[in-house]
Amino acid sequence: MKKTFISIGLAMVIGLALLLGVPLAQKSSAQLPGGLNVKDLKKLKKGVDTVKALNDASKPWTYPEERATGRVVAAQVAEQFGGIWQGTPSAQAWNDYVNKVGRALVPYSNRPDIKYRFAVLNSDVMNAFSCPGGYTFVTKGFLKAASNEAELAGVLAHEIGHVSQRHVENTIRTQQVAGTLMNAGLDFAALDGQLNAQQVNAIKQTSKGAWDVLISKGMSQKDEFEADAVGAKNMQRLGYDPNALGNFLGTLKDQKAKGDWSSLLKTHPPASKRQEKINELIQQSGWSGGQTHEDRFNAMKQKNPL
Amino acid sequence: MKKPWKTIAALMAVGIILSTGVALGQSEAGYWDKFKMLFVDWDDNAAPGTPKSEVAGVRGVGVMDALGDKTYDWSAIQYMEDFSVSMDAEKQFLKEGKLGPYQGK
Numbered sequence: 095m096k097k098t099f100i101s102i103g104l105a106m107v108i109g110l111a112l113l114l115g116v117p118l119a120q121k122s123s124a125q126l127p128g129g130l131n132v133k134d135l136k137k138l139k140k141g142v143d144t145v146k147a148l149n150d151a152s153k154p155w156t157y158p159e160e161r162a163t164g165r166v167v168a169a170q171v172a173e174q175f176g177g178i179w180q181g182t183p184s185a186q187a188w189n190d191y192v193n194k195v196g197r198a199l200v201p202y203s204n205r206p207d208i209k210y211r212f213a214v215l216n217s218d219v220m221n222a223f224s225c226p227g228g229y230t231f232v233t234k235g236f237l238k239a240a241s242n243e244a245e246l247a248g249v250l251a252h253e254i255g256h257v258s259q260r261h262v263e264n265t266i267r268t269q270q271v272a273g274t275l276m277n278a279g280l281d282f283a284a285l286d287g288q289l290n291a292q293q294v295n296a297i298k299q300t301s302k303g304a305w306d307v308l309i310s311k312g313m314s315q316k317d318e319f320e321a322d323a324v325g326a327k328n329m330q331r332l333g334y335d336p337n338a339l340g341n342f343l344g345t346l347k348d349q350k351a352k353g354d355w356s357s358l359l360k361t362h363p364p365a366s367k368r369q370e371k372i373n374e375l376i377q378q379s380g381w382s383g384g385q386t387h388e389d390r391f392n393a394m395k396q397k398n399p400l
Numbered sequence: 401m402k403k404p405w406k407t408i409a410a411l412m413a414v415g416i417i418l419s420t421g422v423a424l425g426q427s428e429a430g431y432w433d434k435f436k437m438l439f440v441d442w443d444d445n446a447a448p449g450t451p452k453s454e455v456a457g458v459r460g461v462g463v464m465d466a467l468g469d470k471t472y473d474w475s476a477i478q479y480m481e482d483f484s485v486s487m488d489a490e491k492q493f494l495k496e497g498k499l500g501p502y503q504g505k
């Protein structure tokens with residue numbers, strides 16, 4: 095009810111601004127009733143637009159908005175982390191393998207109707223990323239450190255969890271600013287190629303917000319724990335041993351000396367705490383067994399050196 | 401007096417087996433329904449599940465042009481969007497790994 099009144103009010107103000115603005119456009123100093131002139135009206139309209147945009151910041155992104163933001167951030171992630179590993183039979187085999195594991199998990203996601211995409215980044219930094227819209231990466235460094243397929247599945251399930259729970263988007267929307275800019279983008283993803291400066295700026299700013307969440311600041315601990323829980327549940331449903339996710343996190347301390355985990359540790363809660371929570375969940379849920387596919391994973395590593 | 405109890409117990413057992421079977425069957429069917437969606441060529445610029453139209457392929461070009469390629473690896477995005485795994489290959493992967501609907505089989 096309240097929203098209806100606000101919308102009607104906004105429509106009336108904008109309508110008035112347009113009605114009066116057009117005939118008076120050539121006379122910016124023309125006086126309107128109440129001592130207002132066209133400049134004042136323009137300022138008023140801008141203010142109304144900003145309020146409307148802030149109001150819209152609380153709305154979930156549409157899928158085209160989410161995907162458009164995601165692909166820009168994913169393009170930045172790829173640029174920053176060595177690009178996609180490709181051009182050799184080994185690279186092709188690993189990208190294929192990661193896609194198979196990732197896609198097998200998708201039907202258990204609570205958003206199976208969006209297109210998740212997976213790729214291996216040509217970087218020895220050990221990390222994994224997922225961008226809005228489903229663009230998901232693991233690094234070559236991560237694959238070197240993982241010891242079985244279930245660990246890979248666990249990390250991919252965690253990343254899918256971030257997408258399905260809209261963690262990046264929600265973090266940005268709570269900051270409001272990006273929502274305002276996204277609104278200024280005026281559904282840019284639906285356009286067929288022509289963007290104005292304002293829309294380009296909106297894309298830049300929104301993707302910068304997502305970049306900050308993903309790479310610089312990290313998500314909240316709550317979101318990380320939620321992605322772990324969702325990931326453990328979905329990998330277990332697919333038939334993997336859910337302990338593998340916790341086990342992998344448990345090895346982070348040991349691996350620290352062997353490789354560059356700094357970017358991952360900077361943006362995630364302590365691995366020991368995450369492992370503890372996953373173990374609690376497994377116990378409470380009574381999950382047991384499941385595949386690790388260590389043989390299949392090691393065969394991949396032998397046949398296709400990383 | 402013993403017989404009716406035996407009958408009731410037997411009926412209950414049959415009921416449990418049937419309902420479990422139905423639930424498992426539904427769960428498998430649910431997986432395959434969503435699994436098939438992985439191989440649909442959607443319009444990424446529309447609501448989820450919208451089939452791709454002929455003009456959809458050119459969309460997004462403007463974003464790439466407008467942002468440039470100094471800090472964005474657009475070839476990576478193209479690679480990911482073009483990457484495909486066939487339905488048969490994915491099914492084979494699940495089957496060999498006894499995963500998803502192939503668990504315990």
